[in-house]
Each structure stands twice: as C-alpha cells, then as structure tokens.
Amino acid sequence: MSALGLVRAHVKVQFLDLLRWPGYVVPTVVFPAMFYALFDLPFARAHAEVADTTALAFIAFAIVGVTLYQFGVGIAQERGRPWERYLRTLPVGAGVRLCSRIATAVLFGLITAAVVAAVARALTPIDLRLLQWLQVLLFSIAGGVPFVLIGVSIGYWTSARAAVPIATACNLLLAYAGGLWIPPQYLPDFVQRISPYLPTRMFADLLWSVTGTGRAPAALTGLALYTLVFAVVATIGYRRDERKRYA
Amino acid sequence: MVLQFENVVKSYGSVRALDGLSFSLERNEIVALLGPNGAGKTTALEVALGLRSPDAGSVTLFGGSPRTLAARRRLGVTPQESGFPDMLAVGEIVAFVRRHYESPADEAQTLEAFGLRDLRKRRAGTLSGGEARRLALALAFVGNPELIVLDEPSAGLDVQARRGLWEFVREPGLRRSILFTTHYLEEAQALASRILVIDRGRLLFDGTSEVLRERVGGRRLTYVGENGPVVLNVGDTDAYVRDLVASGAAFKDLEITKPSLEEAFLLLTGGAA
Numbered sequence: 001m002s003a004l005g006l007v008r009a010h011v012k013v014q015f016l017d018l019l020r021w022p023g024y025v026v027p028t029v030v031f032p033a034m035f036y037a038l039f040d041l042p043f044a045r046a047h048a049e050v051a052d053t054t055a056l057a058f059i060a061f062a063i064v065g066v067t068l069y070q071f072g073v074g075i076a077q078e079r080g081r082p083w084e085r086y087l088r089t090l091p092v093g094a095g096v097r098l099c100s101r102i103a104t105a106v107l108f109g110l111i112t113a114a115v116v117a118a119v120a121r122a123l124t125p126i127d128l129r130l131l132q133w134l135q136v137l138l139f140s141i142a143g144g145v146p147f148v149l150i151g152v153s154i155g156y157w158t159s160a161r162a163a164v165p166i167a168t169a170c171n172l173l174l175a176y177a178g179g180l181w182i183p184p185q186y187l188p189d190f191v192q193r194i195s196p197y198l199p200t201r202m203f204a205d206l207l208w209s210v211t212g213t214g215r216a217p218a219a220l221t222g223l224a225l226y227t228l229v230f231a232v233v234a235t236i237g238y239r240r241d242e243r244k245r246y247a
Numbered sequence: 248m249v250l251q252f253e254n255v256v257k258s259y260g261s262v263r264a265l266d267g268l269s270f271s272l273e274r275n276e277i278v279a280l281l282g283p284n285g286a287g288k289t290t291a292l293e294v295a296l297g298l299r300s301p302d303a304g305s306v307t308l309f310g311g312s313p314r315t316l317a318a319r320r321r322l323g324v325t326p327q328e329s330g331f332p333d334m335l336a337v338g339e340i341v342a343f344v345r346r347h348y349e350s351p352a353d354e355a356q357t358l359e360a361f362g363l364r365d366l367r368k369r370r371a372g373t374l375s376g377g378e379a380r381r382l383a384l385a386l387a388f389v390g391n392p393e394l395i396v397l398d399e400p401s402a403g404l405d406v407q408a409r410r411g412l413w414e415f416v417r418e419p420g421l422r423r424s425i426l427f428t429t430h431y432l433e434e435a436q437a438l439a440s441r442i443l444v445i446d447r448g449r450l451l452f453d454g455t456s457e458v459l460r461e462r463v464g465g466r467r468l469t470y471v472g473e474n475g476p477v478v479l480n481v482g483d484t485d486a487y488v489r490d491l492v493a494s495g496a497a498f499k500d501l502e503i504t505k506p507s508l509e510e511a512f513l514l515l516t517g518g519a520a
Binding site: 005006009016017020085086089090091092093 | 296297298299300316319320322324326327329330331332333334335339340343344346347348370386
C-alpha cells in the first residue's frame with residue numbers, strides 16, 4: 001500500500017466519522033457563515049470592495065475555526081482513546097497520520113469556507129472572477145496548513161479538558177486581532193501594531209492579495225515561518241505524548 | 248524467529264511488572280501465555296507490540312524493533328472492543344484496517360468467518376459486547392499477518408462464537424504464529440502447541456500442556472469411603488489401592504485421574520488462578 005493510498009484511507013474514515021455527527025457538522029459548517037451574515041452583511045451589501053474584503057476575511061475565519069479549533073480539540077480528546085492505541089500497532093507511520101489529519105482538516109475547512117462564499121455570492125455584490133476564486137481556493141489550502149499545525153500543537157500539549165478553552169481563546173483572539181472580523185484599520189492602535197505579525201492577518205493578507213489589497217509574498221513567507229515553527233512544536237508535542245503514553 | 252524476549256525488565260514505579268522475562272516464539276507456533284492476574288501478561292504483550300518499551304533487556308519482533316513499520320506489517324492485533332469510532336460501519340472498519348497490509352485476507356471471507364456478514368452496515372457504536380469482540384478479532388486476522396497477538400480472545404464470546412474462533416485459529420494450511428493470553432485453561436490446552444506460565448514478571452514454565460500436567464506428578468485418587476468422600480494426590484496409586492483393599496475397609500466409586508491442567512497451574516503459581 002502506497003503512502004498516498006494510506007493517507008486517502010485515513011482521510012476517508014476520519015471524514016466519514018465526522019460527517020455522521022450532524023450535531024457537530026451542521027453548527028461547525030454554518031457558524032462562520034452565520035457570523036458573517038450577522039456582522040458584515042449590512043456593510044458588504046453596500047460596496048463591492050467591502051464585500052470582497054469581508055467575504056475573504058470570513059473565508060479565512062471559517063478555515064481557522066475548523067483547522068485550529070476543531071482539530072486541536074479533537075486530537076486532545078482522541079489521543080488517549082483505545083482506537084488511537086490500536087492505530088499505533090498498524091503498519092502506518094506518524095507522517096502518514098499527520099498528513100491525513102492536515103488533509104481532513106483543510107478539506108473540512110474548505111467546505112465551511114464554501115458556505116461563506118455561497119452566502120457572499122448570493123447576498124452581496126462580491127466581484128471575483130473564476131480565476132480569482134481558484135486563487136482563493138489555492139491560498140485557502142496553503143493558508144490552512146499552519147493553522148492545522150497550531151491545532152495539532154494544542155492537541156498534543158493540552159489535556160482534553162484544557163483544550164477547549166485554550167483553543168477557543170486562540171481562535172477568537174487571533175481572528176479578532178488578525179482583522180478577520182473588523183478590517184485591520186479599525187482595530188485599536190496597539191492591536192494594529194501587533195496585527196501584521198499574527199498568522200491570521202497573514203492569511204487574510206494572502207487572500208486579499210487576490211483582489212490586490214494584500215501582499216502575497218510577504219504573507220506567504222510569514223505563513224511558511226509559522227508552518228515551520230508549529231511543525232516543530234507539534235512534533236515535539238507528539239513525541240512527548242508518545243514518551244509519556246507508550247514509555 | 249518471530250518474537251524474542253531476552254531478560255526483559257519493565258517497572259511501573261516500584262512495581263516490577265516484568266522481571267527478567269525471556270522466551271521466544273517460532274514460526275507457525277501457537278503459544279498461550281498464562282498467569283494469574285497481575286502476573287505481567289498484559290505488560291508482556293504491550294512490550295511485544297511496541298506499545299511500551301522495556302527498561303532493560305531486548306525485544307525483537309521479526310528480527311527488529313517492534314516499533315518499526317517493517318515489523319508491524321507482519322503483525323495483527325485486536326483493539327479493545329470499546330474503542331471503535333462510533334459512526335463507522337463494521338465493513339468500513341474492516342476494509343480500512345485491511346488496506347494497511349500488502350497481502351491481506353479476503354474481506355468477505357473474514358467477515359463471514361467472524362459472523363459479521365450481516366453486521367457489515369451496522370455502526371460500530373451500536374454493536375453489542377460480543378459483536379464488538381468479534382469485530383476486534385476480525386481486525387487481527389484481516390491483514391493475513393505472520394504473527395497474531397490476541398489478548399483474552401474469547402472473553403465475552405458465547406460458546407458458539409468461541410468454537411468458531413478456535414476453528415479459525417487452528418485452521419490448517421495458514422502459515423502464521425499466534426500468541427494469546429487467556430483465563431481459560433481449556434482454551435490453552437485446546438489451541439496452544441506450547442504454554443508459557445508467568446508470575447510476578449518471570450517465566451515459570453515453558454512447554455506443552457502434557458508436560459505441565461506431568462509436572463504435578465502422581466495421580467488424583469477419589470472414592471467414597473466409610474467416612475464420606477476422599478480425594479487424594481498419590482505418587483504410587485497401585486500400592487495405595489492394594490493397601491486399601493487389604494485393609495478390608497468398605498469403599499466405592501474408586502477413580503484415578505491424571506491431574507488437570509488447572510491443578511498443575513495452581514500448583515505452579517502458588518494457588519492464585
């Protein structure tokens with residue numbers, strides 16, 4: 001069995017297991033779009049430019065919510081379970097397992113983002129061409145990766161109970177200070193000063209670059225740096241958990 | 248050599264779960280690991296599977312560390328039956344595990360063999376204890392691995408399912424080794440080509456069930472005498488019977504039997520089953 005085939009097999013079971021919990025799937029998928037409709041729709045309906053900016057920011061928010069929050073909490077709750085222990089006896093490496101987690105998280109994030117995009121398309125004068133939407137898709141995948149790794153880090157460094165408040169705080173603070181809810185120029189001064197260094201802001205900048213208001217190279221460099229840092233943090237966390245649990 | 252333990256030591260705090268355990272398992276052997284509760288059986292299996300690492304000594308699985316992918320490709324294990332992802336169907340879980348192996352067993356045949364064919368579409372979260380147990384066993388076999396490790400395989404199975412499992416384990420023509428723990432001595436006797444008895448983390452016995460029973464020595468002699476039933480363990484039963492007859496005492500229902508595996512086991516481990 002090739003590594004890619006195994007990743008696909010793992011993604012499939014993770015996805016099926018998730019999709020069959022409607023009580024989990026529906027709120028997770030609908031929440032960012034609802035938030036978007038409540039807060040930004042009134043402004044977005046008036047101007048195409050505002051519509052573009054806010055929809056793209058909420059696409060980022062949707063992906064961050066799923067990848068960082070849901071998967072962070074998910075890992076923290078799952079890692080002690082018997083099924084995890086069993087998977088360790090199967091011939092599958094940590095690399096395949098991590099890749100499948102990232103793929104599942106990003107895929108699920110994209111579905112959530114698609115709902116935001118659909119609401120924006122239906123109710124605002126958002127003005128993106130097909131090629132731009134494809135760019136948004138590509139950047140959403142790339143931008144989602146560091147947040148999965150932040151989620152994985154939270155999952156391995158916090159207990160099942162602590163993961164929920166910690167992931168919630170990270171998710172909401174990063175979304176706010178990164179300018180995903182309120183355009184960065186309307187944030188308080190001191191938040192504006194730290195905002196450019198936050199991964200959420202970089203993600204937003206990356207998506208905004210599609211409409212010419214953000215700088216893609218700088219954002220990509222910053223996100224790559226976060227990816228690297230949290231890949232290390234996640235790996236150390238994984239090894240630490242492994243040493244404790246399987247010593 | 249499939250599996251080898253050499254002077255394996257494993258402690259949890261001040262408790263020595265394994266205290267210099269050595270044994271080996273060859274190709275095509277079916278070996279039962281017996282021992283009273285807390286003897287170190289579970290720890291021994293966990294070390295063999297790479298779920299725990301020994302403090303001292305060495306464990307080799309197919310010539311390498313149990314944690315390598317190469318070793319795990321040739322290994323099949325039962326998960327704890329409580330731990331399946333609730334929302335996955337039985338057939339999906341079996342297919343998922345099967346995909347990890349290079350030359351797996353036939354999926355439909357495996358489902359059939361463990362009585363899971365009609366449960367194929369059932370969600371794991373809705374299975375009864377016995378059904379979940381059968382699914383767990385199917386997962387150990389579906390990869391068609393060279394070594395299968397089963398922890399208490401027939402716990403929670405009804406008589407019929409247990410017989411089915413035994414048939415499957417003994418199925419001739421399949422070249423594989425099996426290591427299992429059990430509380431049922433009958434099961435060890437019926438399935439295992441070799442029995443290992445451990446207690447307090449040490450190996451007390453390594454051999455066939457016949458040899459284990461011989462270990463106790465003597466024969467068990469029972470009869471109903473003048474003062475009620477008598478049970479004795481006697482070295483020379485012939486001499487005893489001659490003396491009994493010569494004494495002229497009344498007796499009936501005289502029976503002489505070899506000691507059971509259970510008695511041998513109790514004697515070996517100091518009475519704690």
